[in-house]
Amino acid sequence: MNREDQASPPGVGLADPEDSQLLAKMGYKQELKRQYSTVQVFAIAFSIMGLVPSIASTLAFSLPAGPVGMGWFAASIFIFIVGLAMSDLASAMPTAGGLYWWTHYFADERYKKPLSFLIGYSNTLGLIGGICSVDYTLSLMILSCVSISRDSDWSASRGVIYAVYVGVILLHGLSGALTGRLMPKIQTACIYINIAMVIATVVALPVGKATRGESLNSGSYVFSHLDNETEWPSGWVFMLAWLSPIWSIGSFDSCVHMSEEAMHAAKAVPLGIMFSAGSACVLGFLVLAVIAATMNPNVSATIGSTFGQPMAQIYYDALGKNGALGFMTVLCIIQFLIGLSLIVAASRQSWAFSRDGALPFSTFFRHVSNRIQFQPVRMICGLVVISIVLGLLCLINSAAATALFSLFVASNYLSWGMPIFCRLVWGQERFIPGEFYTGRFSKAIGCVAVVYLAFGVVLSMFPTTGPNPSASDINYTIVINGFVWVGCMSYYFLFARRWYTGPRMTVDEARVADSDTIAYKTESSAGITTASGKEE
Template identity: 80%
Template structure:
């Protein structure tokens, strides 16, 4: 079903502007050059593509979720750790934007890997990246909803002011309820989703402004002075047993986790209008705004928090951000802000589940996931949504969430799966382009020009470092079992298991992305791309719109 056909049957789409119709036709043609027919409904404008990544980042809730990574290094770790890491993350976004503009498809990361990699590496690397990206996004949904469950509990604690500590069973029950609600919302709000994403921009920006204003005003109103600029920008603490310099490097984990979803723009490529322009702009704007606004929020937090960093880290509310709000605004103010944080955190989970479902759907379209024939179905009755895949992801999240029943270290594995798997997925196609694909790359509407290759090289080095960094225990060397960072175990199991599955089984049937465009006779072709395969041609294909 092509996009124009879907629009003709949709009364709302029928009144779309002429410019949108032209963009839709050109997008379908560009997608066909990559071997795919249009199956999803194109309805996301450029601001809405940006919105889905910006919504997933959800700056203030994400900062609240990850400030425990940067607080041990004090204000310098919070402020400068965020700023330095986010600059490198922005460069990764630029490198990804070059590829996304030239070849916009929902399964972009594994598709690009297959296109650029050397002949012997195409299939195994593409298979690895497809699984790594899919499982990383599932881990992201799990970690967002687990954090949301903890945020809701912290609201109860603030309201009751009694330091109630729920059992892990209660936490998991709340987590299950949130996952199920997210699944229903993602499946049945497809028509409204672009508008929801637009609203998310205003809600997130409003929360940033409210936080930046309310924290210092509340602090001064309560008769307390703000922390000095010397303290905010120059005080380096160390609440770990690592050397101070490494404690600062570990503070990078906060922005690494928070600014970790701009690839969602790539996964929405087949629903974006004028994707060759909208997707790269969405990536750049989301990564750039996170850098600037996050730096602003953290600066204000450092100026208003208790100078006893350990007091904030070990908050009785279970959330350092809740303690910062409480110290500056009192009980009612803290409760009000935490409730808003919970609402936005819910929207983060919803947007992330939508993006994850598109990546997993694209991977099943190419026959790589178990039961791909079942999961690749797109529901025409429910607004052209991959409903079966959404249901599959919900089940996967419920199973992975069982980790939170063990201990905090096991629950943190959900975070590590998101970070390390995504960083591997981002870095591999960029690396393949540098090593094997320079002669095959043809720029799209967005291109960084002569800086493209240097940016790509810096991005790959940074992403390799980010994967290694994510595997360190944050408290210090020689951790106890409850403090251990199990990233290397969880991701090692995923990566090694994926490769064993490929070499023993999948290599016999997985041959890379399939072609689903209709041939001139009208028959749908779902064969591998060999012979005239666009990915195997000696002559590079120019995917740029004519």
């Protein structure tokens, strides 16, 4: 044991006894410091969503269908239903590795180990894909500002894009590791910054158009006009436009990963999920309606913007060069905060998976630095290295880089759906509701959520340009996610099944024995045991 560990024994002064006891019932001792309020748990998901920059990042998915494709509302309703189903589980069993833990807890005895192993890796790599896609988009945003300042006479090479990307990743890693004490306050500030950006965009775009003597697009254009800039049938183009809200509202599971740092987690985590998904549904619809009302009716001109970002073109058309530069600069700041929040949430999931011995070098990466505010610093550094390596995809072509978006969507959707599915099929009788519960509607909500998530995974596999894509337009999602899922299962059956036992009990057994009756069970190498250590 090093001096750092001796200086502050794990669990001392880190949490309220009620939170520590609930975590102990799931077999874990308190190692991270609980310092996030309900508002701050909501803030980390809301920050990662970063509505305006996320919408800007994904306009390329919705614009090919025109204003109708930017409707947002239908997909966001289904996403909200998924949030309801996840909230039921998060309130009952709040832990940083919730998705794979719940899968292991609810799945049939024959499948719990391989399924939890699959979901743990899928969720971890999906979050890493999210880090890569956010920071790649931030790199494009930064460089689009340079392009605007030079009146679109300059465009960045792929080498320059990658160099900026690496710099952003390194800055995120350093900030995530060293700002543990400030992070809750940073997340609170993110709420105000994001809401201010929504208001500024909603007000400035129509005012800018009016100032330039241009009229807004009609209501019929905004809410009923359908374009088709692809080779797909128009109906399917509308469905592919769902990829924009799917990606943008794809981070409320971050509340789950912050469970072991949340105060009164059984209440804070589900409320964080609901508030973030609900606010994104309403505010995202408002922003996109205003964008549709103010953008150039010639959709292809916006898609093919010389600035490299459709949103940059929309700001430029409404506000001119200086206005566009101002808004894009603020978007870059918010996008940076998105990446910072995401690397924090991803490090908690990865750390939890290492705590259960599932990742390579788990003993090294599961370490929590007491000296640096109880942060999983080694895990953050590991994520930085992996993200830099995966970012090399952007050197191939834009389609390969775009696959990072789909890795985030497909892998996370599988991870969200599996524990809900396992609960419905095998574990309904084992489910004990927490402080948040949807009651008699819980099972129906879970069924709708599973069907929608399965559809979302399939949707993310389609090329967005048409059924016969060129080499530069092909969708690599099936290749990348197929490699992740097949590789994970191959690794499990060839090697990991010999030593992976699922969630491992780390809590002091004497301490748990003094707590209330334990309902949850964890599996150890000796057999199925209750959290008090008594074998059944």
